[in-house]
Amino acid sequence: MSGPGDLAQELEFWRRWRATSAEAPPVDPMLLAAYAEGQLDESAAEPVEAWLADHPDALADIVAARSALRAALDAAPEPRIARALALVARTGSAAPLAPAAEIVPFPSARVARRRTWRDAAAWGAVAASLLATSMFGFEIGSNAYANLTQPSVVSESVAHELIDPPSGLFSEDDDSAT
């Protein structure tokens, strides 16, 4: 680690040099992409590095581009994709920007929230019915087991409840069949 005195002097030298050096010419995205992939030799990389030194924010672009090669990316929301799709109206169109009438409008935030609540309610109803069914089935099973362990009180009503419970799960036609 540099001592405080050394670091201060280094910073001073660096700032003096920085103040007088000319800014590097701009670099196009294709060259930056090639640099990010390590495709440039030392001499070709020099103008890129000179420009990056003057635009340190763009360094994060290089790191992000390398990460993007490895990362699995989530899909963009469908409404946003539709908006981008609408930029090109038809094949061979010389004007790539679609006329306003063909641009897919965004759903309003209120509609989006209502849709979310409806979906949540629907799934809640499904979950509630599954829970009720499982609880009822557990109750039947518990009763049947209790009755089976006490043979003296076993009666036809136990089997009858299993086949034709009084809650009305089975239709009246089943009653007439038995």
Place this chain on the structure above:
Amino acid sequence: MAEAVDLAALTSGSKPAWDAFVRRYAGLVLAGVRAVAREGGDAEDLMQEVFVRLCKDDYRLLKTYDPTRAGLTTWLTIVARSTARDVLRRRHPQVTPIDAVPETQLAVEDRHVEPLKLPEELLSPRQKLVLTMLYDKDMEVAEIAAALGVDPQTVRSTHHKAMLKLRQHFAPGDGAAKVERRG
């Protein structure tokens, strides 16, 4: 990510090619701008700005892409992030209130200062870049090495040689200066 994009069809205005391109890369573009955007709402608008930039003026920017030089994923990430930064800079120009600036920085000294002339090639671009990352961005050696795709020792060596040059230029009487390594 497989990059089977028909660039010729895409840049000639083919609607199916454009649709396929958008569907394949919208997630990538959104991830790129999201990292730059200040809040979630901006990210999706910025995504649209990127696609506008790609197709405007008869796909001028998209036509500059050369698949023999780099992958489309890499190129799009860079385009997405730089576009997002440009848009945000136009929308929210950084303004520093005058009250936030120390008075010493506002002071005007009435003295003639001869501009310091330095040889352009005093520092190599790589040396300039390393010093920028060390002193201007306050990055650690390991971070710089990862960003540049080099060994940390290479970063230290580059820093050392750069500081030797600067020290020799600004303080030639110091003799053989020892620049202690950071990190």
